[in-house]
Amino acid sequence: MATKSPSASSGVGGAPNAAPTPRQDSAFTTQNVLNFLHIIVLVLSVLLIVTISVDTFRNIRYNSEPEFVKFEFWICIVFLVDFFFEMAVARNKGAFFLRNILFFLVSVPYLPLLKYFDVHIGHTADYVLRFVPFLRGGYALALVVSWFINNRAASLFVTYLTTLFSGVYFSSLIFYVFEHGPNALVTKYTDALWWALMDCTTVGSNIVAVTPVGRVLSVLVAALGMMMFPIFTVYITSIITRYHSSSHDDSADPGANM
Numbered sequence: 001m002a003t004k005s006p007s008a009s010s011g012v013g014g015a016p017n018a019a020p021t022p023r024q025d026s027a028f029t030t031q032n033v034l035n036f037l038h039i040i041v042l043v044l045s046v047l048l049i050v051t052i053s054v055d056t057f058r059n060i061r062y063n064s065e066p067e068f069v070k071f072e073f074w075i076c077i078v079f080l081v082d083f084f085f086e087m088a089v090a091r092n093k094g095a096f097f098l099r100n101i102l103f104f105l106v107s108v109p110y111l112p113l114l115k116y117f118d119v120h121i122g123h124t125a126d127y128v129l130r131f132v133p134f135l136r137g138g139y140a141l142a143l144v145v146s147w148f149i150n151n152r153a154a155s156l157f158v159t160y161l162t163t164l165f166s167g168v169y170f171s172s173l174i175f176y177v178f179e180h181g182p183n184a185l186v187t188k189y190t191d192a193l194w195w196a197l198m199d200c201t202t203v204g205s206n207i208v209a210v211t212p213v214g215r216v217l218s219v220l221v222a223a224l225g226m227m228m229f230p231i232f233t234v235y236i237t238s239i240i241t242r243y244h245s246s247s248h249d250d251s252a253d254p255g256a257n258m
Contacts, residue, residue, distance in 0.1 A: 030089050037082040044075045048136065056173050057189050059180065069112050076136075079107035106136045157235055164200070164228040171221045172196035178213040200225035 055068065083104055090096035097104070110129055114121060121129075176192035185207045186192055198205035199221045209215045 034086065034089075037078075037085060040078055041082050044078055048072075048075055053173065056176060069115055072136075073109045073112035076107050076109035076112070079103070083107060106132065160228060160231050160235075164224065167224045168196045168200050168221065169193075171217050171224075175209070175214055175217050178211045179209060183207070183210045183214070196221055201229075202226060 051068065051071065083100065086100075087093050087096050110132055113119075114129075172189070172192040172195070175195060176186060176189050179186040179192065186195075191207060195205050195207040199218055202222050202225055209218050
């Protein structure tokens, strides 16, 4: 057994430091791996959102592009590696799987697998699979936002803001994908974005959905706006109330600042 040198076994002022146990070393290594995987997932999430957005703006059917299918496949592989590694180190693996089943479902590379095995699907299934990249991009956006949120009070407000803006943004993307062509009023992405913004504020616009997907989105986006905007009003009101309450307490106790 190797002997420890004094410098390795003593801390500041010569006080002995407890040597890390193998379990602590293992936990430290596991956490490092998790942090590394999380960073990779976040970077790929941002790239996925940008890729979907750019292809949509350019009116490219991303799900039929070989480069996008390959890119999506490797993103999904990294997502799945992160998922299964976290599940492997979780204490209750069954609870972890059930709690994160949505992440697992959006991480499965459906389109690449279908193309690789040359599986031909019906029009309805293809229609449904067109939503998967948007779901994956939306979940990726949630991961990016959650990474930067630390304060609980602020995170609640930021969560509401993120829900509103991401809901409007991804609704406009989906609306453009399905309405561009069938709807003569949707000629470019900015038309879909204008529709989403006006529908969210419940003001409405001159653009009326003509596809089933567009009509469903019209209801969902309006409902999202009706739920989110009152929350902002309550949040701002609470801030003003706390500010006036604090000012009143300071003025009522002039000796507090002496």
